[in-house]
Amino acid sequence: MAYEALARRYRPKKFDEMIGQEHVLRALTNALDHDRLHHAYLFTGTRGVGKTTVARIFAKSLNCENGISSSPCGECSACKQVDEGRFLDLIEVDAASRTGVDDTRELLDNMAYAPGSGRYKVYLIDEVHMFSKSSFNALLKTLEEPPPHVKFLLATTDPQKLPITVLSRCLQFNLKQLPDQLLRPYLGKLLDKESVEYEEGAVAHIARAADGSVRDALSLLDQAIAYGQGKVSAAEVEAMLGRFSPSRLYDLLDALARDRGDEIFEHVDALAEYVPDYGYVLGELLGLLHQLALLQTIDKLRPGEVHDEQRLRAFAAAIAPEDVQLWYQIGLLGRRDLPFAPDQRQALEMTLIRMLAFKPAMANAPEQIAQAGAAAPQVAQSAPPARKPAVAKPRADTASVTKPARPAPPAKVVAAPSPEKVVPRAATASKPVGQSSKASDSVPESRSEPEPQLPPAQLSWETEQWGGIVAELPVSGMPLQLARNCVLVSASGDQVLLRLDPEYETLAAPRWKERLREKLSVYAAGEVQLKVEVPKELTVATPALAAKQAEQARLQSAHAAITEDPVVKEICDKFGGTVNTGSIKPIDDETKDKED
Secondary structure, three states, X not given: OOOOOHHHHOOOOOHHHOOOOHHHHHHHHHHXXXXXXXXXXXXXXXXXXXXXXXXXXXXXXXXXXXXXXXXXXXXXXXXXXXXHOOXXXXXXXXXXXXXXXXXXXXXXXXHOOOOOOOOOEEEEEEOHHHOOXXXXXXXXXXXXXXXXXXXXXXXXXXHHHOOHHHHOOOEEEEOOOOOHHHHHHHHHHHHHHOOOEEOHHHHHHHHHHHOOOXXXXXXXXXXXXXXXXXXXXHHHHHHHHOOOOHHHHHHHHHHHHOOOHHHHHHHHHHHHOOOOOHHHHHHHHHXXXXXXXXXXXHOOOOOOOOOOHHHHHHHHHHOOHHHHHHHHHHHHHHHXXXXXXOOHHHHHHHHHHHHHHOOOOOOOHHHHHHHHHHHHHHHHHOOHHHHOOOOHHHHHHHHOOOOOOOOOOOHHHHOOOOOOOHHHHHHHHXXXXXXXXXXXXXXXOHHHOOOOOOOEOOEEOOHHHHHHHHHHOOOOHHHHHHHHOEEEEEEEEXXXXXXXXXXXXXXXXXXHHHHHXXXXXXXXXXXXXXXXXXXXXXXXXXXXXXXXXXXXXXXXXXXXXXXXXXXHHHXXXXXXXXXXXXXXXXXXXXXXXXXX
């Protein structure tokens, strides 16, 4: 017996055999079971989502010898003939090949005759948007008032091309693309029926490549079985489709997070072996960044995604949210411009280079705004005082922290500009328009002056002080995440030794360590030498973990306070209510004091 393609062999023969499309099936089954049948139905949707299949099952339900029902028996001669494609009263018309008005008139002439063996004469017109304007005009009158024994079932992938006069005469049902989480288990069950060995990763690749089309998924599955000689493995499906495993994407993102351009190009070389669609590569990277953004915002992953959640959570903690947002925007623009690039791989590489080159300028934004606001009024009063920007005030606030003991800053350090040289630029920008050239010359150019060197720090920090130090550091972004996920081992003289939680090893990039060292030097009013170790295991709680545990404890306390409250219990008992625990949020102490 000749081999039959999976898409034909497993075409549903009843409504309950279909997957998805509940919004369509519910309406049709209710109409059939309650005898509320319209004379014209229009099924729309992309290829392979079940338009023709739904129409054939509907025709079978109308003509089943056991009566009109949403569950045709499948055993009578009418049901069998519909399944075999030889039922005389089901007239299937391919509008793409019968576009002329003469063909349409021939159909209309035959409609006057009663059904040969069935209850209804059903006209299934596929790709109806291919009809000519004359054909539509010829069809309009009959479509509005057909004979009582005629039903029209129209199917199209492009309903926008149909005249509004046709749309208004039909009940329209839009069949949706099926999500991956429905396709994957369906393909798995089908492979079990076929006694074919398979890997979950391979099925996930096929479901993703099908793009919501069941027919495409079954066709790709047929191809994968033939390619793998009766076995569907992830590696062979990746080779067949030009796809790659998520681990390669994780490696690429890891190199990007650690600012390692050399490793990024090595990973691109490895991806090139699959001869991939580089638009797909960027799309997968964007999807991964989207998952990280969800974790950072709502601490949840999108359902149905096949990813290593533990590794994604490590990335979400290690990469600053502003970096994730900037990389997503750069990747989105890179994918948009991909068709205009002379070479797709070149476009991918340039997009990754942009992700390395451009960084969000947010790390010191609050400090810069405060310093600029303090400097502007003083400079606006007169030109000569512009030589004394108010740089000491922000540093004095930083130096006045009392939790960890540290030496007072030397006088020459207090007057020095900040490492970012923000205040001198703000003072220059705030100069009045009418200022004389002599006064203008009195404003120092900070770029031309060498930055004063801090003296070596003299530290005596205790390990338990680290949490307080981190809370007071003038730092944000990745360096702050590095500090929050470390514990202090020792701080003596100018030497600071930290140990990083191995789960966040990607934070130990050289540039993040250097920025943290600079901020520690400013905090200590002396040059600090920083060393960060990454042990195999960390037994001491980091500030980040301690904060998370404290937040969980506060949340549990809030839950207990609400659920054990006598008034709440009385209301629940009296009215049969329940407490929505997801809506309970702990109240900050300051907010509570104000309310009291």
